[in-house]
Amino acid sequence: MTTFSGRRTRVLAATTATAGLVLVAACTSSGNGGSGSKTAAGGVELVKAGQLTTCTHLPYPPFQSEIDGKVQGFDVSMIDLVAKDLGVKQQILDTPFENFKTGAFLNSGECDLAAAGMTITAERKKNVDFSDPYFDATQALLVDKNSGITSLADAKAKKVKLGAQAQTTGEDYAKKQGFDPVSFESSDAVLNGLRTGQVKAVVIDYPVVQGWLKDKANANAFKLAGQINTGEQYGFTVKKGNAKLLAAVNKAIKNAKADGTYKKLYEKWIGPYDAAAASPSAS
Secondary structure (H helix, E strand, O other), rough: OOOOOOOOOOOOOEEEEEOOEEOOOOOOOOOOOOOOOOHHHHEOOOEEEEEEEEEOOOOOOEEEEEEEEEEHHHHHHHHHHHHHHHEEEEEEEOOOOOOHHHHHHOOOOOEEEEEEOOOOEEEEEEEEOOOOOEEEEEEEEEEEOOOOOOOHHHHHOOOEEEEEEEEOHHHHHHHHHOOEEEEOOOOOHHHHHHOOOOOOOEEEEEEHHHHHHHHHHEEEHEEEEEEEEEEEEEOOEEEEOOHHHHHHHHHHHHHHHHHHHHHHHHHOOOOOOOOHHOOOOOO
């Protein structure tokens, strides 16, 4: 997120944690990580018995968002594969995006891993261990169709008020280009800011824009004014030194790409399959 509306008020599970709402994301069969043991298949130690607890930040479609009363998306489906291999269920904890940079919720034992469409950066690597890259990402410039904006350079020349999601690489990029972007808490808030005229253009991850433009109302109101290749790649994160869980995540990513599962999930959640996304090189 490059993971950018207020917090969802609808609760999908009755359990409430101090960090946020625990949302049931998947129901896979329990096995070696049975209800009484915090050790899952492969000797992976979990923060809670019988479940793989995933920190995320909602909403961030198509990677994770609430759909029909259930948290779903590309990231959710990928981590479901990890949970299945471990013989446990995945549970999602909705948390502020800032914690992904610091690894706070991993270090405090709130979550086993984080999945939030998060770009791998050298700065973030100081605080968390990243999985192998699982997605190549680009930024996009989305504008109001009546704005007359044709590019990021055009937006800058016209001194257009630009929006971005707070604490994301999109926001960082906009600042580096000389903008003073309006910061929004989530991707939904970014879109709402554009819809209500708070900003005339936004910079955010291209897959998010792809999802927005699938909606006819959005497609009628907004247009893609350009893609920005920033060389970003997404990775899942675990607490520093959690080698066994990291290996399990990397194994699930590798197997999904090898057996066609990755391609199916990509087409389901993101759009036409881009083969380059299936084999990104390490950042």
